[in-house]
Amino acid sequence: MKNIVLFGPPGAGKGTQAEFLKTKYDLIHISTGDVFRYNIKNETELGLLAKSFMDKGNLVPDEVTIDMLKAEVNRNAAANGFIFDGFPRTESQAKSLDIFLAKKNTGIDGMIALEVPENLLVERLLNRGKTSGRSDDQDESKIRNRFNEYESKTAILKNYYQNQDKYFGVDGVGSIEDITAKLEKVIDKLSKSAK
Ligand code: AMP
Numbered sequence: 001m002k003n004i005v006l007f008g009p010p011g012a013g014k015g016t017q018a019e020f021l022k023t024k025y026d027l028i029h030i031s032t033g034d035v036f037r038y039n040i041k042n043e044t045e046l047g048l049l050a051k052s053f054m055d056k057g058n059l060v061p062d063e064v065t066i067d068m069l070k071a072e073v074n075r076n077a078a079a080n081g082f083i084f085d086g087f088p089r090t091e092s093q094a095k096s097l098d099i100f101l102a103k104k105n106t107g108i109d110g111m112i113a114l115e116v117p118e119n120l121l122v123e124r125l126l127n128r129g130k131t132s133g134r135s136d137d138q139d140e141s142k143i144r145n146r147f148n149e150y151e152s153k154t155a156i157l158k159n160y161y162q163n164q165d166k167y168f169g170v171d172g173v174g175s176i177e178d179i180t181a182k183l184e185k186v187i188d189k190l191s192k193s194a195k
Contacts, residue, residue, distance in 0.1 A: 002027065002081035003106060004187065005088070007157065008114035010146045011121035011128070012172050013179060014085045017114070020180045022083055025187060028076045031085040032065060035072060037134075057136050057145035059089055059153060066096045073100070084108075089154045094161075110190050111161040112183055114172030118147060 002025065006014045015031055022029040036054060039047030046068065053060045069087050076082075088094040101107045116124075122143055129137030136142045161167040168186045172179055 002187075002191065003084070003101065003108050004082070004190075005084045005108055005111040005161070006114070007111050007161075008116065008172060009118070009121055009150045009154075010143070011124040012114035012116045013124075013176070014114060016176060017180060017183055018083045018085045021183060021187065024184065025081070027081045027083050028079040029083045029085060030069065030072050030087065032069060032087040032089075033085075035068060036060065054136060055142075057142040057149065059149050062090055062092045062096075065089075066093055069093075069097070070100055081109075088157060089150075091156060091160060094157055108161070108164075108166060110166045110168055110186065111157070112186050113158065113167065113169045114179070115169050116172040120173065121147070 004021070004027070006018055006021075008014055015034070018029045018031065021027065033054075036047065036050040040051050040054070041047070046064070049064060050060045059065075065087065069084075073082065084097070088097050098107065122140065125137045125143050126140070128134070136146065158167055170179065170182045170186065
């Protein structure tokens with residue numbers, strides 16, 4: 001089994017890259033943001049709860065997010081492995097994920113981080129907002145708040161995975177194909193060392 005955390009700030013390209021990687025490595029892609037948006041669209045209880053946080057660019061509370069993530073993994077019990085996109089985003093989420101996977105006799109093989117400077121991220125998000133219909137991509141103050149959340153709660157996860165020798169940074173500036181190739185190199189290396 002191979003489990004990858006695809007990491008990076010909003011707009012780094014995690015979702016785009018996960019689409020390519022899931023096919024190549026036969027992994028299930030779980031984007032917590034996508035699951036929340038699906039629930040909002042379908043007006044579920046979870047969606048209603050998440051919406052109030054997402055609309056402001058705040059993180060959804062850990063408990064809710066962790067329970068949802070576990071349910072998504074359990075729904076795909078036969079999977080070869082997972083690409084976690086947008087999760088974990090806090091230390092508490094990372095710890096819960098480790099415990100949860102350990103109980104299944106598996107774990108995170110690596111966190112691969114897409115590194116992109118902030119000015120480029122804002123530009124990408126505002127551009128995406130023109131077509132995605134995402135309100136949190138259309139308003140610069142919401143975007144700034146998402147970066148604040150990232151800096152204050154999420155960025156420290158680099159240390160968390162570095163301490164486990166599982167952090168791999170990749171330059172996320174360039175063409176989509178070039179970045180995919182760089183990510184594949186890291187995953188291939190991880191696969192070899194796991195054998
Ligand atoms: P994303 O699609 O990954 O940019 O996520 C969009 C929004 O969903 C975030 O700004 C948060 O409000 C919420 N969200 C997604 N993943 C998480 C998570 N792991 N923890 C808390 N909130 C999350």
